[in-house]
Amino acid sequence: MGPLLHGQPWSQPVNMDSLCGILSMLGALSYAELGTVIKESGGDYIYILRNVGKLPAFLLAYTSVIVARPAGISAISLSFAEYVVAAFYQDCPPPQVVLKCTAAACILILCIINCLNVRLSAAIINVFTFAKLLVLLVIIVGGMVLLAQGHTQVFQNAFENTAAGFGPVGVAFYQGLWSYDGWNNLNYVTEEVKNPEVNLPRAVMIAIPLVTCIYLLANVSYFAAMTPQELLSSDAVAISWGLKVLGSWTWIISLGVALSTFGSANGTFFSGGRLCYVAAREGHLPDVLSMVHVKRLTPSPALIFTTVISLIMIIPGDFSTIVNFFSFTAWLFYSITIFGLIYIKIKKPDIPRPYQVPIIIPVIVLIAAVYLVLAPIIGSPQLEFQYLYVVLFILSGVILYIPVVCYKWSPKCFQSITLYLQLLLEISPCDRND
Structure with a gap:
């Protein structure tokens, strides 16, 4: 099972899509x-x-557990809802209540699937990934046909009127990297991966370059069919592409992208539940x-x-x-994780490493992660207080850490509830070797 990447490629400038793919690969x-060094599930947390x-x-x-993973599931489910509902509201924007009810139904179905059977969840990821690739292949072939017919005018002065400041580029990276987020999902289920020393690096080196090429070609197809203004005004880019290129067959794109986003939400659900489970196993969350x-x-x-948190x-x-x-x-904690890798590479060089990367690679990723954390704050002063609230929320965890983790405080009612x-x-409690 390869890296689980989110949804369809959002329409980004082609060079931004390439940079996002390269950063995800590194x-x-x-x-x-x-x-391969720490063979435990839990990803960044462990x-x-x-x-x-x-x-x-x-x-x-x-x-x-409280914000990031549920937010990811909610965002992908809203994307799923947009593509499902778009088929019924082609001439006007869909009502928000319909979108949100559809997204909620998606989350509830995913919960049932993941609670019933691990293999069923993994099978859905694989089947829906295949469906996504088929849809992207249709989009890529359609784009190649348009280019062969001479639809290249949009690529002339393609970067006209684009913003290139410190902050806007960082936010653009956020939107582009969202399509690639999931490149570390296998690390959340390392204990469930057979022979991780071989399969983790192999999955990365095969899947991410392949996905990058596919996303790049899909975005070229979008630009061949639509103007930048049409791309920016569309809430469902693949549907807009289908209406211009496929006409009455657009339902194929709508169905395919819905399947794609559903599978991606399932992948995030799969890894998010494991993070919550591992953190509780280590005593950082309630035992239940x-x-x-x-x-x-x-x-x-x-x-x-x-x-429950995702629905809220x-x-x-x-x-x-x-x-x-x-x-x-996410990139705030990615930077801390990568810093930890650099630290053990320097301070603990004798640790057995079945697979290792040159230290320059995590250094580049750390620099990029720090930039992505600072760029929206420095470059968008009007949003700095919103990001400040996020930082304050993260730091508020210290208030819980001291009594709950340091002093093992637990209300008596928790035992009855558990x-x-x-x-x-x-x-029931489960030993990690079960």
């Missing part, structure tokens, strides 16, 4: 080394815990979230908790805002 190669310390790991778990179903062996409490986030959120705040939080949930959900 990040994934760095994470592959971490996954790497920060082992390499940096308990407090940063707790802040990651606290932020990811580390339990699994006695028969199906799925981390159903963690999945249900993620579902759909109510006030819109896609672009969720993506920006998710990306800001026992009740064990009986209701048929769950």
Whole structure:
């Protein structure tokens, strides 16, 4: 199972799409080394815990479980809803209530699937990824036909009226990297991957360059069919492309992209539940979230908790805002994870490493991550307070860390609630070797 990347390629300038693919590739190669050194599930959380310390790991778990992962699931589900509903509202924008109810239904279905069977969830990821590739192939071939017919005028002065400041470029990276987010999802399920020393690096080196080429060609096709103004005004770019190129056959694109985004949401759900489960297993979240179903062996409490938070986030959120705040939080913790990799490469060179990357690669990723954290704040003063609120929320985890982790404080009612949930959900503690 290769890296699980989000949805369809959002329409970005072609050179930005390439840069996002390269950065994702470098990040994934760095994470592959971490996954072969620390063979535990949990991704960033477990790497920060082992390499940096308990407090940063707790802040990651606290932020990811309550904000970042549910935000990612909500954003992809809203994207799924846009493409599903677009087929019924071709002449006008769909009502927000319809979009959000469709997104909520998507999240609930994903919760049921992931709680029922791990193999079913993995199979859905693979099948829907194949469907995504078929749709992208249709878009790419259609674009090649348009280029052969001479539709190249949009590529003349392609970068006219574009912003190139410190902040706008960072925000553009957020939107482009969103399509590639998921390059580290396998690291969240390392314990469930066979022979991770071989399969983690292999998945990265095959899947991400392939995805980058496909996304690049798909964006070329979009620009061959539509003007920049049409791209910017469209809430569902692939549908707009289909209406101009395929006409009455646009439903194929709508169906394919809906399947694609559903599969991507499932991948985020799959990894997000594992993060919640591993953090609880390490004592950084309530014990009930580390339990699994006695028969199906799925981390159903963690999945249900993620579902509830994701549903709440759909109510006030819109896609672009969720993506920006998710990306800001994600790259903040990516930078800490990569710093931990550089630290052990310098301070602990004798650790057995079945696979390793030259140190220049994580250094480049760390510089890029720091830039992506600072760019929206420095370059967009009108948004700096919003990002400040995100930072304050992350730091507020320290208030919980001291009593809950340092002093092991737990309200007495938690024991009764945990026992009740064990009986209701048929769950029990699970040894990591089970």
